[in-house]
Amino acid sequence: MLDEQEFLTLAADAWRRVLAAIDRLDPEDVDADARTDVVNITLKDGSRLVLNTQRPVRQIWLAGGGRGWHFDWDAATERWLDAKGSGDELYATLARLVKAGSGRDLVV
Numbered sequence: 001m002l003d004e005q006e007f008l009t010l011a012a013d014a015w016r017r018v019l020a021a022i023d024r025l026d027p028e029d030v031d032a033d034a035r036t037d038v039v040n041i042t043l044k045d046g047s048r049l050v051l052n053t054q055r056p057v058r059q060i061w062l063a064g065g066g067r068g069w070h071f072d073w074d075a076a077t078e079r080w081l082d083a084k085g086s087g088d089e090l091y092a093t094l095a096r097l098v099k100a101g102s103g104r105d106l107v108v
Helices: 004-023 090-102
Strands: 030-034 038-043 048-054 059-064 067-074 079-082
Touching (some): 004 030, 004 038, 004 090, 038 090, 048 090
Antiparallel strands (some): 038 048, 048 059, 059 067, 067 079
């Protein structure tokens, strides 16, 4: 498991990447409200996504589209991967949900 400082550094990088990608899109299609540990994303179709850190378990959680994911940092591949072993990756999953709710491509 990551120590707290490693997790915080990786999570901060993830937030910067996600918010920068959202900033490149029209806010009428995709809008984000970011706080320290939570990013609320509103999509053109009215659906919402919630991305948040879970510090005690060193995970990033994503909820949207009637489903939730818990992502662990995989040091070998340097990616956030679904803790249940589905193979889902954080940025690809987020991009898929954004596309479904806004029609826009999120490039993280």
